[in-house]
Amino acid sequence: MAIPISYNIRNLKLRKGLTVMTALGIALTVTTAIFLMALVAGLNRAFVSSGSKLNILVLRKGSESELTGGFDAALFPTLKVLPGIAKDSHGEPLASGEWNVVIVLPRKDGTGEVNVTVRGMMPDGLEMRQLPGADGKPSVKLTDGRWFETGQREVVVSKSIRERFAHANIGDTMEFGKGSWKVVGVFDAGGSAYESEIWGDVNQMASDFDRQGGFSSAYLRATDPIAAEALKNRVSDDQRLKLDGLIETDYYAKQTSSGTPIKIIGIVVAIIMAIGSIFAAMNTMYAAVAYRGREIATLRVIGFSRPAILTSFVLESLILALLGAALGIVLMLPFNGMQTGTSNQVTFSEVVFALRITWSVAFAAVCFALVMGFFGGLAPAWHAARQNILNALRG
Amino acid sequence: MTLGSFIVRNTFRNKRRSLLTMISISFSLLLLTLMICIWRSFYVDQVAPEASRRLIIRDRVSLAFFLPAYYRDKIRSVPGVTAVVPMTWFEGRYIDNRAEHFFARLATDPDEYLKVASDKITPPDQVKAWQQDRAGALVDVTLADKYGWKLGDHVHLQGTIFPTDLDLTIRAIYHRDPPQNALYFHTKYLEEAVPWFKGQAGWYAAQVDSPDHVAAASKQIDDMFRNSPLQTKSESEKAFQLGFVASLGNVKAFILGICGAVMFAIMLVSANTMAMSVRSRTREVAVLKTLGFTQQRVLSIFVSEAIGLAVAGGLLGVLVAIPVISGMTHRFIGLGIPLDMKVKWPTAALAMLVAAILGVVSGYLPAYRASRMNIVEGLRHIG
Numbered sequence: 001m002a003i004p005i006s007y008n009i010r011n012l013k014l015r016k017g018l019t020v021m022t023a024l025g026i027a028l029t030v031t032t033a034i035f036l037m038a039l040v041a042g043l044n045r046a047f048v049s050s051g052s053k054l055n056i057l058v059l060r061k062g063s064e065s066e067l068t069g070g071f072d073a074a075l076f077p078t079l080k081v082l083p084g085i086a087k088d089s090h091g092e093p094l095a096s097g098e099w100n101v102v103i104v105l106p107r108k109d110g111t112g113e114v115n116v117t118v119r120g121m122m123p124d125g126l127e128m129r130q131l132p133g134a135d136g137k138p139s140v141k142l143t144d145g146r147w148f149e150t151g152q153r154e155v156v157v158s159k160s161i162r163e164r165f166a167h168a169n170i171g172d173t174m175e176f177g178k179g180s181w182k183v184v185g186v187f188d189a190g191g192s193a194y195e196s197e198i199w200g201d202v203n204q205m206a207s208d209f210d211r212q213g214g215f216s217s218a219y220l221r222a223t224d225p226i227a228a229e230a231l232k233n234r235v236s237d238d239q240r241l242k243l244d245g246l247i248e249t250d251y252y253a254k255q256t257s258s259g260t261p262i263k264i265i266g267i268v269v270a271i272i273m274a275i276g277s278i279f280a281a282m283n284t285m286y287a288a289v290a291y292r293g294r295e296i297a298t299l300r301v302i303g304f305s306r307p308a309i310l311t312s313f314v315l316e317s318l319i320l321a322l323l324g325a326a327l328g329i330v331l332m333l334p335f336n337g338m339q340t341g342t343s344n345q346v347t348f349s350e351v352v353f354a355l356r357i358t359w360s361v362a363f364a365a366v367c368f369a370l371v372m373g374f375f376g377g378l379a380p381a382w383h384a385a386r387q388n389i390l391n392a393l394r395g
Numbered sequence: 396m397t398l399g400s401f402i403v404r405n406t407f408r409n410k411r412r413s414l415l416t417m418i419s420i421s422f423s424l425l426l427l428t429l430m431i432c433i434w435r436s437f438y439v440d441q442v443a444p445e446a447s448r449r450l451i452i453r454d455r456v457s458l459a460f461f462l463p464a465y466y467r468d469k470i471r472s473v474p475g476v477t478a479v480v481p482m483t484w485f486e487g488r489y490i491d492n493r494a495e496h497f498f499a500r501l502a503t504d505p506d507e508y509l510k511v512a513s514d515k516i517t518p519p520d521q522v523k524a525w526q527q528d529r530a531g532a533l534v535d536v537t538l539a540d541k542y543g544w545k546l547g548d549h550v551h552l553q554g555t556i557f558p559t560d561l562d563l564t565i566r567a568i569y570h571r572d573p574p575q576n577a578l579y580f581h582t583k584y585l586e587e588a589v590p591w592f593k594g595q596a597g598w599y600a601a602q603v604d605s606p607d608h609v610a611a612a613s614k615q616i617d618d619m620f621r622n623s624p625l626q627t628k629s630e631s632e633k634a635f636q637l638g639f640v641a642s643l644g645n646v647k648a649f650i651l652g653i654c655g656a657v658m659f660a661i662m663l664v665s666a667n668t669m670a671m672s673v674r675s676r677t678r679e680v681a682v683l684k685t686l687g688f689t690q691q692r693v694l695s696i697f698v699s700e701a702i703g704l705a706v707a708g709g710l711l712g713v714l715v716a717i718p719v720i721s722g723m724t725h726r727f728i729g730l731g732i733p734l735d736m737k738v739k740w741p742t743a744a745l746a747m748l749v750a751a752i753l754g755v756v757s758g759y760l761p762a763y764r765a766s767r768m769n770i771v772e773g774l775r776h777i778g
Contacts, residue, residue, distance in 0.1 A: 276422035
């Protein structure tokens with residue numbers, strides 16, 4: 001027969017100070033782990049939610065990112081007439097030749113300079129990104145001001161660029177390329193990779209960076225998912241073009257590798273802290289066992305088996321760990337949504353993302369705590385179950 | 396029995412408890428030491444004298460833009476500059492895209508490169524062989540060992556940024572401390588393969604005659620190109636590398652956050668142990684006080700025990716940290732991250748000091764309670 005759980009809960013309540021301190025110790029480790037997992041989750045979301053399944057990104061063959069792309073602008077008319085491309089508001093094929101450059105901007109809080117992606121696009125590029133994607137939502141939404149106008153030295157910035165960098169409010173001028181650019185609007189990209197970009201007119205950008213006569217990438221909008229797949233293959237297989245077509249969402253999904261440094265650091269830190277916590281929990285549980293020697297012996301005399309006592313003490317340790325996990329999650333919740341940035345290893349520029357405590361992060365945190373509780377409780381519980389009844393009763 | 400040995404005996408009376416506490420604290424201290432080491436290597440450590448004389452000159456706006464070839468001679472004319480070489484990040488792919496096959500691949504000018512990178516030690520005959528073979532490559536010894544490369548072996552690199560594949564022959568192998576995981580080849584070879592790249596360079600690396608002239612030379616170089624089509628940004632090699640660290644995010648806040656969590660964890664563990672220890676010795680404390688031990692004495696006995704435990708745990712942690720951190724440094728360099736970490740005396744001392752302070756803080760409350768205990772109740776205590 002098993003010992004009821006209420007016995008363990010009452011015992012934890014009895015030794016309040018010890019319980020709270022041990023739980024806090026576990027909570028601290030859980031907090032650190034959640035923080036790191038939330039960073040990775042946020043970063044993954046920035047990439048996974050980026051782009052539309054209907055957009056085809058065209059790059060030079062062999063190139064892995066828009067930054068290292070670059071092909072002759074003369075190829076663009078050939079791309080535009082490929083079958084399966086949707087029509088824009090003027091009845092023309094919905095396609096945009098674009099320039100992608102990386103510039104250095106100082107952070108607002110003075111913690112150094114950061115590479116930021118500037119994207120020059122055609123009017124169709126804006127139109128394409130405001131069309132609803134596969135999930136029914138557009139890639140970007142204008143929240144303030146207006147879009148840039150063709151032929152003007154104007155830019156629109158994402159919400160998080162406005163928050164993180166100086167001179168990025170509507171009406172401000174930014175200095176890059178060969179002169180100043182007026183900020184005329186702010187867009188919301190819903191936490192996707194576009195959230196880290198500044199957009200302007202492609203011809204203005206190309207002349208500023210001496211890149212006329214070429215594009216670093218082109219975007220084509222397919223009419224439907226089947227056409228998108230066909231269009232992608234058509235671009236890649238055309239021997240005259242020497243270009244590669246990619247579904248936009250696949251392109252971003254590959255960039256999640258940027259989270260690797262955080263992941264490695266996170267794993268190292270979490271493991272070291274977890275080992276420390278396991279020993280601390282072990283200490284508490286040994287104390288609990290030592291304190292209750294006579295009680296355990298009495299339980300044995302009444303007829304509870306050794307396995308029942310072993311399970312009971314492991315359970316107590318698990319409850320302690322759960323308490324710690326809950327505490328840790330509550331402690332971390334205020335940080336949910338906090339914005340930060342890291343270096344995108346594919347495009348070489350900063351990607352901005354928000355800390356996200358998702359259900360899977362919370363679940364992983366609970367599992368992590370339970371593992372600590374289990375290993376912390378096992379040895380003391382074993383010790384309790386193996387106690388000699390007579391000696392223990394004599395105390 | 397002296398007071399000192401009384402404290403030592405009491406500290407380790409419950410061996411299991413002391414050991415568990417020590418191990419727990421030692422893991423926290425290991426992490427703390429690691430964080431201090433990373434901080435030191437990023438923000439405190441001075442670079443080797445050769446590296447402190449090196450300047451990196453790049454496009455002001457972005458590393459992604461090339462600089463014209465004629466900049467090289469203009470930079471050379473700046474007083475104090477003794478050597479200048481073009482550097483270009485080839486990137487490329489070796490075997491496949493996996494992170495373990497990643498290493499730096501750079502195009503440069505072999506005739507002058509080793510004058511700038513004077514900390515790379517290469518046998519003179521190998522240098523000559525490299526300079527004479529346009530498709531030759533210079534590689535780090537650890538990199539060569541990793542792939543089993545020998546002089547004369549071929550290395551095939553696929554182009555990513557540059558639309559060309561390179562077939563290189565290893566002509567020279569260099570030694571450097573710490574190792575660097577990089578491959579260098581002729582920029583001329585790349586220019587021949589990629590016509591549009593001709594007459595350009597990713598950035599320039601220059602050697603200045605004295606570390607004192609670095610600031611003046613970099614200012615003069617930037618001023619010289621202020622009205623050129625492409626403005627430059629010159630900075631020391633260390634500052635250049637820190638730029639990459641800064642791009643990873645708010646590293647300082649990150650490290651400080653982890654340190655904070657770790658210190659708090661040590662405090663909890665230590666306080667917990669002291670509370671348990673005081674509780675199990677209630678009757679003893681009452682006896683001590685009956686014998687005439689003052690409140691201060693009792694307080695200091697328990698606080699000393701807390702310090703003893705924390706410092707013993709700390710010592711264990713630092714001792715474990717030395718091999719762990721040296722192992723990590725090798726692993727990082729293997730991944731191409733130039734993070735040179737060593738546990739030095741000041742780092743170890745700082746970690747121990749933190750442990751001792753945390754011991755005092757965490758032991759004080761339980762110790763204070765013990766010292767204020769009512770003798771009669773203490774004697775009556777059953778526990």
